[in-house]
Amino acid sequence: MATKLLLEHINVPGIETYDVYRSKGGYRAVEKALKTMSPDDVMEEVKKSGLRGRGGAGFPTGMKWSFLDRKSSNPRYLVCNADESEPGTFKDRYLMEKNPHILIEGLILSSYSLGSNSTYIYIRGEYKWIVGILEKAIAEAKNAGFLGKNILGSGFNLEIYVNNGAGAYICGEETALIESLEGKRGNPRIKPPFPAISGLYNCPTVVNNVETLATVTPIINMGGDEYAKLGIGKSTGTKLISACGHINRPGVYEIDLGLPVDEFLNSDEYCGGIRKGHELKAVIAGGSSVPILPAELFMKNAAGEARLMSYESLSDGGFATGTMLGSGGFIAMDETTCIVHNTWTLARFYHHESCGQCSPCREGTGWMEKVLHRLEFGHGHMHDIDLLVEIAGKIEGNTICPLGDAAAWPVAAAIRHFRDEFEYHVTHASKVKDSRKAHLPNYKTATV
Amino acid sequence: MSQLFKITIDGETTEVAPGTTILNAARQIGGSLVPPAMCYYSKLKGSGGKCRTCLVEVSQGSEKDPRPMPKLVASCSTPIMDGMVVKNLTSPKVLEARKGVVEFLLINHPLDCPVCDQAGECHLQDLSYEHGAARSRYEEERRKFDRIDIGDKIQLHMTRCILCYRCVFTADQITDKRVHGIMFRGDKAEISTYIENVIDNDFSGNVIDVCPVGALTDKTFRFKSRVWFVKPMEAHRDCPKCSGKTVAWLSGDEVYRITGRKDKYGELEEWICNDCRFEHKKISDWVIDGPRAIERHSVISLNKYEKGIKVETPKKIGYGNTR
Amino acid sequence: MEQTQHQFQFSEKSLKKVQEMKTRYPEGKQKSALLPVLHMAQDEFGGWLSAPLMDYVASLLDITPIEVYEVASFYSMYNLKPVGKCMFEFCQTGPCCLNGVEELIEYTEGKLGIKVNQTTADGKYTIKAVECMGSCGSAPMAQIGTYYYENLTKEKIDKIIEVFGQPDFDPFKKYSI
Ligand SMILES: Cc1cc2nc3c(=O)[nH]c(=O)nc-3n(C[C@H](O)[C@H](O)[C@H](O)COP(=O)(O)O)c2cc1C
Ligand code: SF4
Ligand code: SF4
Ligand code: FES
Ligand code: FES
Numbered sequence: 004m005a006t007k008l009l010l011e012h013i014n015v016p017g018i019e020t021y022d023v024y025r026s027k028g029g030y031r032a033v034e035k036a037l038k039t040m041s042p043d044d045v046m047e048e049v050k051k052s053g054l055r056g057r058g059g060a061g062f063p064t065g066m067k068w069s070f071l072d073r074k075s076s077n078p079r080y081l082v083c084n085a086d087e088s089e090p091g092t093f094k095d096r097y098l099m100e101k102n103p104h105i106l107i108e109g110l111i112l113s114s115y116s117l118g119s120n121s122t123y124i125y126i127r128g129e130y131k132w133i134v135g136i137l138e139k140a141i142a143e144a145k146n147a148g149f150l151g152k153n154i155l156g157s158g159f160n161l162e163i164y165v166n167n168g169a170g171a172y173i174c175g176e177e178t179a180l181i182e183s184l185e186g187k188r189g190n191p192r193i194k195p196p197f198p199a200i201s202g203l204y205n206c207p208t209v210v211n212n213v214e215t216l217a218t219v220t221p222i223i224n225m226g227g228d229e230y231a232k233l234g235i236g237k238s239t240g241t242k243l244i245s246a247c248g249h250i251n252r253p254g255v256y257e258i259d260l261g262l263p264v265d266e267f268l269n270s271d272e273y274c275g276g277i278r279k280g281h282e283l284k285a286v287i288a289g290g291s292s293v294p295i296l297p298a299e300l301f302m303k304n305a306a307g308e309a310r311l312m313s314y315e316s317l318s319d320g321g322f323a324t325g326t327m328l329g330s331g332g333f334i335a336m337d338e339t340t341c342i343v344h345n346t347w348t349l350a351r352f353y354h355h356e357s358c359g360q361c362s363p364c365r366e367g368t369g370w371m372e373k374v375l376h377r378l379e380f381g382h383g384h385m386h387d388i389d390l391l392v393e394i395a396g397k398i399e400g401n402t403i404c405p406l407g408d409a410a411a412w413p414v415a416a417a418i419r420h421f422r423d424e425f426e427y428h429v430t431h432a433s434k435v436k437d438s439r440k441a442h443l444p445n446y447k448t449a450t451v
Numbered sequence: 452m453s454q455l456f457k458i459t460i461d462g463e464t465t466e467v468a469p470g471t472t473i474l475n476a477a478r479q480i481g482g483s484l485v486p487p488a489m490c491y492y493s494k495l496k497g498s499g500g501k502c503r504t505c506l507v508e509v510s511q512g513s514e515k516d517p518r519p520m521p522k523l524v525a526s527c528s529t530p531i532m533d534g535m536v537v538k539n540l541t542s543p544k545v546l547e548a549r550k551g552v553v554e555f556l557l558i559n560h561p562l563d564c565p566v567c568d569q570a571g572e573c574h575l576q577d578l579s580y581e582h583g584a585a586r587s588r589y590e591e592e593r594r595k596f597d598r599i600d601i602g603d604k605i606q607l608h609m610t611r612c613i614l615c616y617r618c619v620f621t622a623d624q625i626t627d628k629r630v631h632g633i634m635f636r637g638d639k640a641e642i643s644t645y646i647e648n649v650i651d652n653d654f655s656g657n658v659i660d661v662c663p664v665g666a667l668t669d670k671t672f673r674f675k676s677r678v679w680f681v682k683p684m685e686a687h688r689d690c691p692k693c694s695g696k697t698v699a700w701l702s703g704d705e706v707y708r709i710t711g712r713k714d715k716y717g718e719l720e721e722w723i724c725n726d727c728r729f730e731h732k733k734i735s736d737w738v739i740d741g742p743r744a745i746e747r748h749s750v751i752s753l754n755k756y757e758k759g760i761k762v763e764t765p766k767k768i769g770y771g772n773t774r
Numbered sequence: 775m776e777q778t779q780h781q782f783q784f785s786e787k788s789l790k791k792v793q794e795m796k797t798r799y800p801e802g803k804q805k806s807a808l809l810p811v812l813h814m815a816q817d818e819f820g821g822w823l824s825a826p827l828m829d830y831v832a833s834l835l836d837i838t839p840i841e842v843y844e845v846a847s848f849y850s851m852y853n854l855k856p857v858g859k860c861m862f863e864f865c866q867t868g869p870c871c872l873n874g875v876e877e878l879i880e881y882t883e884g885k886l887g888i889k890v891n892q893t894t895a896d897g898k899y900t901i902k903a904v905e906c907m908g909s910c911g912s913a914p915m916a917q918i919g920t921y922y923y924e925n926l927t928k929e930k931i932d933k934i935i936e937v938f939g940q941p942d943f944d945p946f947k948k949y950s951i
Contacts, residue, residue, distance in 0.1 A: 090868055090910065091868075091910050093910055128849070132920055193500035245911060247869050291867070334869050334910070360501050401523060
């Protein structure tokens, strides 16, 4: 039976209100921590849990917290990354809309452990209505004495504020997010220094994803050791997966890490299989930045073993035959999907979202989009395909922030696994032109 | 005093103060192993990290932790560690990546070197000459911008801009009010005042000297001559606002233009005021100290430029649209 | 007629909100409120940010106008030109394309007689194509005003065009379509 930690009470009517949340055991973790545990004890539990960042990179959360400069005389900050903009990813939105208090509780616990007295939630600008949901939950928690001054007599003070972005994927990158929170353009910072030493207002700062911070609540309730028993190997615990594309049941699911991909894709508890009469062609398993895999390589690794939904199993085989769990944005595509078209729309996304600070990403993303656009509409040449691989290779690893890599990987992977489709667009250019006529878009890039 | 750190770059070893960046350590050694820098400017706080031309390979992180760094790093913004070993020209990976960066910088750069005021002293031209590929593979349309007017002293050609941010840092740090900045984002980012606004301020002219390309040029530059016909002379005057130490570009007795004095990395030794730069165009305004040696490793000093431009520049320096 | 900064004055309520927002950040870091205050300005003064309106925001936060222009032009949600009260912001990223958003955009363009990035002559409708909105499981979708309208069909588009064209349409309200 699947474990539900974050979504346990998701269908209880009124769970978004303080009273109902509290009646289901809410804020017990805060009581436990503030009355019986030291800030370091809380961090110890997080370390023991083996929790890894749910924003995409999968970095161990406890270790990240231990890097925070606690000797500095400056205030320390916790910032919650609710920028969620990676195509295919909509889990944080679901959690915040449906169960905001579990996030607020996790924020109180984490702020206590890290010593943050002002904690900011940076939420993407488009989630306008969720700002209200979060602010209401914050007001309720404050009313109940879980926020404000001297919480539960512990001497710990905390305010949580919600700050909205305004349409920029790059602000999910933690240093761009910090810049944006300071009221600036979302240009990622040049590292070092890292935020743990000098982040928000040049003070020591930890940035964590919504799901990561919400998960601290069950970890404190059940204990880090218990949490670590869930999942598989170094992929401990549960993970929210947002599933979309050509499946019968798109939505957000909480899975035990290590669930077989076959079960996730085909069981009625989760995706419910590919839509009727069609078959799986390819999968982007962890948000648009991770390499696309053809169905066979997604279901089984190169050695023929069934894959699992875990950090390790999905990345088995490296980029040659594997992919990544990433943010948990699961995109399934059936045989009707044109990989060239899909790759072009993703390239357009990264082109649109590049901050423009460093030359390889600023120039390379636009170049790739233009070449893919030509290929997609039947104006490409054979040499364009290798050119794309080269451009991607020249961006990857040479940029200020990982957006460059994120833009390069999907293009390189699509050509790696589906080169024949790109070639088809060249060899059957007139056929492609005809079929695309209706879709020759004037909405190539969306700018103001 | 704290201890010095040992660092080896392309086989040459030196000792530098902790906190020094790889690029500055390389500049202390000097010579051809110094990575090219298009955005870093030692006199501007916060500059660097953006153009990526200064990428180097760190083949040994430090004495204590000898592991190599997994990715190439920007030498202008990476501090050295004791016992670090760095490869610049000796790393094929670096040369390959730099060639890529140069290609990226050129794909949207106009092909107007023959009419550009900066020709002959343009860092991008030098860079492409030394590190570029033979021909461009860019077949798409080049980026265009609406022309904007930023006053009667400074000319902005946005299409030539490589977004190094130097002029923005200059306006922030040297002048008392910044009215221009970077608008929009990605490859639509541009230098602009957004509304019609004049960049005019006692020290605003310095943005011309920090600009590595011909995006910001001197509108008062008389006769618009190619720079290699005029002779750079060190000159000075008594100026109440700045040191008054400049370079006067002369042809016979005519002052074509005034700039600051640049060191061998193309950086100004001192900021000069607009009065000196724009308002003193008579030879009698200046005391001429003698010829200014061009130290910068550039196409003019290598004497390649004049030869190149007439016959084969576009192909040879690599931005010709060969189609 | 040319606008000036002095033409703009937030309502009492909004001014209080701005004051409160400034206290959320440490002393001297009031610039942190810039993004939220720009949203408020755009919402209160007709859906777009003119230069004088941005100058007004600069004066409220004690920063220079250029700092505001740089920021406003960076983020895609700020409109630097007037837009219709009913602005379709269709997500055009991969997952939405898998579910037919392109056809729907074309349908909407056809119905309104405008293209993406254009506004109808009566100033009522604008169409934009934007990038992933975190609604990939309910594609195709469009944001109109504050809310998302998901699992869109041609029929739903017809209804939206009809209802949101009425004079009493309020973009900050959720409509069930
Ligand atoms: C271009 C880019 C976009 C990102 N977007 C997000 C995002 O929307 N949400 C998020 O939580 N992390 C995002 N990240 C990852 C963050 O930089 C950071 O690693 C994360 O917030 C750390 O939290 P975690 O350790 O809890 O995952 C992004 C990274 C990059 C490079
Ligand atoms: S990689 Fe792209 S998004 Fe990241 S800093 Fe460079 S230009 Fe900006
Ligand atoms: S105008 Fe010149 S100095 Fe300013 S950003 Fe562009 S290239 Fe750099
Ligand atoms: S000089 Fe180092 S990145 Fe530009
Ligand atoms: S791709 Fe359209 S909402 Fe995510």
